[in-house]
Amino acid sequence: xxxxxxxxxxxxxxxxxxxxxxxxxxxxxxxxxxxxxxxxxxxxxxxxxxxxxxxxxxxxxxxxxxxxxxxxxxxxxxxxxxxxxxxxxxxxxxxxxxxxxxxxxxxxxxxxxxxxxxxxxxxxxxxxxxxxxxxxxxxxxxxxxxxxxxxxxxxxxxxxxxx
Amino acid sequence: xxxxxxxxxxxxxxxxxxxxxxxxxxxxxxxxxxxxxxxxxxxxxxxxxxxxxxxxxxxxxxxxxxxxxxxxxxxxxxxxxxxxxxxxxxxxxxxxxxxxxxxxxxxxx
Numbered sequence: 001x002x003x004x005x006x007x008x009x010x011x012x013x014x015x016x017x018x019x020x021x022x023x024x025x026x027x028x029x030x031x032x033x034x035x036x037x038x039x040x041x042x043x044x045x046x047x048x049x050x051x052x053x054x055x056x057x058x059x060x061x062x063x064x065x066x067x068x069x070x071x072x073x074x075x076x077x078x079x080x081x082x083x084x085x086x087x088x089x090x091x092x093x094x095x096x097x098x099x100x101x102x103x104x105x106x107x108x109x110x111x112x113x114x115x116x117x118x119x120x121x122x123x124x125x126x127x128x129x130x131x132x133x134x135x136x137x138x139x140x141x142x143x144x145x146x147x148x149x150x151x152x153x154x155x156x157x158x159x160x161x162x163x
Numbered sequence: 164x165x166x167x168x169x170x171x172x173x174x175x176x177x178x179x180x181x182x183x184x185x186x187x188x189x190x191x192x193x194x195x196x197x198x199x200x201x202x203x204x205x206x207x208x209x210x211x212x213x214x215x216x217x218x219x220x221x222x223x224x225x226x227x228x229x230x231x232x233x234x235x236x237x238x239x240x241x242x243x244x245x246x247x248x249x250x251x252x253x254x255x256x257x258x259x260x261x262x263x264x265x266x267x268x269x270x271x272x
Contacts, residue, residue, distance in 0.1 A: 016180050017173070020176035025170070037180065041184055042191065105170045
């Protein structure tokens with residue numbers, strides 16, 4: 001059965017916040033994240049004849065992650081370095097430690113591989129179960145757990161080293 | 164608050180996302196087949212070009228037909244035979260049956 005508009009909007013309402021949180025930690029730009037989420041839903045709508053509503057949420061995640069990967073690749077090719085929003089947002093009344101914190105976090109997260117980043121962020125924000133995560137990422141469920149554990153340990157090590 | 168906690172602090176996306184999506188979905192229904200407009204335009208242009216070319220061909224064909232008829236009339240024998248006025252004509256023998264040769268002399272008026 002083809003995708004209905006109501007199902008698409010319901011999925012959007014449900015997934016907008018977790019998607020934003022995952023994508024933001026990859027793109028670090030609010031506008032890019034918003035555009036990407038919109039583009040994801042629009043793409044699925046354009047292919048609605050072939051979309052099954054029962055697997056819509058997983059498809060939204062897969063499509064969004066692929067679009068984010070393309071966006072990051074585009075940035076590398078165009079040597080596009082977006083303005084650091086956190087730096088821009090933190091104005092005069094912020095201490096040096098707070099000023100540096102987002103940069104440190106960005107740097108620490110970037111040192112992880114994309115696969116590890118995705119497992120970590122999806123585990124934290126998506127609300128998907130281990131098996132659902134494995135299905136979205138195309139990896140075995142056991143790998144999800146081990147990768148998450150290793151990534152978190154590495155991240156903590158990096159962040160404590162920096163501070 | 165430690166740095167890892169800060170990294171995983173849930174963020175709120177900006178508002179208006181759903182309204183924007185609804186608008187884009189409705190817009191996509193209107194613009195669903197832009198290729199159809201382009202294809203229609205191309206087909207119409209091709210049809211006009213074909214009509215223009217063919218009309219030129221037909222006009223040329225009509226002219227050719229008229230010219231052919233005129234030439235045929237010019238070389239055909241007159242219905243009432245040859246009549247000479249203000250002169251004299253002498254038929255000369257020719258080697259071919261459909262070729263007639265005359266020696267024509269005009270007389271002064």
